[in-house]
Amino acid sequence: MKRRRDYQPIYENTFKRHRRWHRLGIFLLILIVGGLSVWGWHQWQRHEQQQLGMFPVRGVSISQNSGYLDFQKLSNHHQFVYLQATSGATYADDDFSNNYSRSQGASMKIGVIHTFSFTSSAEQQYQHFTNIVGSDTGTLPIAINVAYYDQYKNGYSGMPAQAQKLKQLVRKLSANYQQGVIILAKQSVLNQFVLPVLPHQAEWVMDGTLQHYASPVKMIEYDATGQLNQSGQSQAVGLSVFNGTAKDWKTFSHND
Incomplete structure (x- = not known):
């Protein structure tokens, strides 16, 4: 078969x-x-x-989330650094004091950042800032970071009073430190909340694009979640540029 x-x-x-x-x-x-x-x-x-290439002056903003940074290496490619210092009336960045001390030997301009709180008074925030920072403010204008949260946003009935509180804080810091104040915020926050009460205040645009802005924009943060590599480690930083020429920078940074 x-x-x-x-x-x-x-x-x-x-x-x-x-x-x-x-x-x-x-x-x-x-x-x-x-x-x-x-x-x-x-x-x-x-x-x-x-x-x-259109912006000769570049810098970074850092906080405790950035980890350890070598400021000497940082100064090879950046002209300024802003250090997160305080927030509201109670919070202080864990690494501020250490970062400020280590930054002093680097050939770059130093600034500090306070994050504005809608739930603390201007006086409380001012006292907290001066207690934590003291005279360690660098030479750049003090930055106040303003961002909406919870009910504190455009359209909320209490925002005009909040704007006046921001104005008071700006005046207190300006009078005490005599080095100017710059507001760090998204364009919408600047237009809706800041400009009505501080129409000539220096601005630092968050989430901006690499283009030249009209006055009063002085700085542009083009990457809030930037990365820097140092010694094989990736560090989280905000990447910004100065919105002006090298000559303008000398005036802005109080570089005589």
Whole structure:
């Protein structure tokens, strides 16, 4: 008796061939998408570097989340650094004092940041800032970071009173330290909350783009979640530029 031969229907062979081509197609698609992504990233990096070329003065903002930074290395490519110092009437950045001390030997301008609180009075925030920071304010204008949260946003009935509180804090810091104040905030916050009460106050635009802004914008944060690599470690920083010329910078930074 003849052994029965296994029989595979033609549609099964066709299915296997189609499956192989399908897998190959997916693989090629992944390669193409990956290649385009890499190309697009390099193009974006190139564009950003070209845009940065318009701004000769660059810097970073750091906090306790940034980890340990070598300020001497930082000064090789940056002209200024802002250190997070205080927030509201009770909070102080854990690394402020250490960062300020280590920054003093670096050839770059130093500034400090206070984060504005809607739930503390101007006097409470002013006293807290002076207690923590003392005279360790650097030479750059003191930055006040303003951001909406909870009910404190555009349209809330209590915002006009909050704006007056911000104005009081600006006046207190300006009078005591005599080095100016700059407001760090998103463009919407600046337009809605700050400008009505402080129309000529220096501004530092958060989440801005690398383009020249009209006065009173002095600084532009173009990457709030930037990264710096030092000694193989990636450090979280905010990346900013000064919105002006090197000559303008000398005046702004109190560089005689």
